[in-house]
Amino acid sequence: MRKYPGYFITLEGGEGCGKTSRIPHLAESLRQKGLDVMTVREPGGTSIGEQIRIVLHDGNNTEMHPRAETLLYQASRAQIVEQLLIPRLNEGYIILCDRFADSTLAYQGFGHQRDIQEIKTLITYATGGLTPDLTILIDLDPEIGAERKRINNSEWNRMDRMPPDFYERVREGYLKMAAEDPIRWVVIDGNKYPLDIHTELLNITEGRLIIAGFIESSLRRIER
Numbered sequence: 454m455r456k457y458p459g460y461f462i463t464l465e466g467g468e469g470c471g472k473t474s475r476i477p478h479l480a481e482s483l484r485q486k487g488l489d490v491m492t493v494r495e496p497g498g499t500s501i502g503e504q505i506r507i508v509l510h511d512g513n514n515t516e517m518h519p520r521a522e523t524l525l526y527q528a529s530r531a532q533i534v535e536q537l538l539i540p541r542l543n544e545g546y547i548i549l550c551d552r553f554a555d556s557t558l559a560y561q562g563f564g565h566q567r568d569i570q571e572i573k574t575l576i577t578y579a580t581g582g583l584t585p586d587l588t589i590l591i592d593l594d595p596e597i598g599a600e601r602k603r604i605n606n607s608e609w610n611r612m613d614r615m616p617p618d619f620y621e622r623v624r625e626g627y628l629k630m631a632a633e634d635p636i637r638w639v640v641i642d643g644n645k646y647p648l649d650i651h652t653e654l655l656n657i658t659e660g661r662l663i664i665a666g667f668i669e670s671s672l673r674r675i676e677r
């Protein structure tokens with residue numbers, strides 16, 4: 454049962470999985486269907502959140518403890534939830550969010566091997582209980598993701614400097630969460646061509662938005 458008139462979609466995945474470059478295209482395709490769409494990213498998305506992002510991703514902050522790291526992500530999250538996400542959801546927007554609370558479970562929980570229940574408690578506090586209506590995981594072998602980042606000369610930050618087994622645990626954590634809640638989560642194979650990933654993302658979101666009553670089904674149009 455949705456709590457807000459809008460619809461909250463999150464995209465998740467490891468480094469270099471391609472979600473960040475796909476989001477603007479997905480947003481554009483949904484806007485062409487007449488929907489009000491907002492795209493945001495985490496950490497960040499607000500002035501305060503972007504300042505926290507700088508601290509979190511600064512490669513010089515090598516001494517940052519995983520608990521401090523976890524709390525900083527939650528501080529950025531609490532701000533975006535209250536300042537942006539809930540107000541827009543109340544206005545009926547479709548929100549496409551590049552990462553959300555599941556990133557904390559995957560990276561700080563599974564990656565750093567911290568207590569998952571404790572982190573869930575922090576997440577509930579930070580989000581005030583806001584949960585995505587749909588989460589799409591773009592699954593990719595972390596080695597391939599890292600190679601893509603190298604080839605594309607993508608931005609590297611403090612979170613890109615963990616040992617390889619960290620990213621393996623992140624991937625396994627994501628797949629575990631997706632398997633445990635197949636109603637909220639959908640998994641896409643990140644090895645596919647970008648255009649195929651776009652088509653899949655659009656089909657998944659359209660399907661959900663038809664069920665939620667945001668888009669009219671083409672079948673229903675034909676019946677008339």
Ligand code: TMP
Binds near residue numbers: 494496560613
């Ligand atoms: P990105 O914007 O390039 O995806 O970078 C975000 C980085 O921050 C990425 O390495 C994942 C990490 N991250 C966490 O570790 N925990 C979180 O809760 C979030 C939102 C991101």
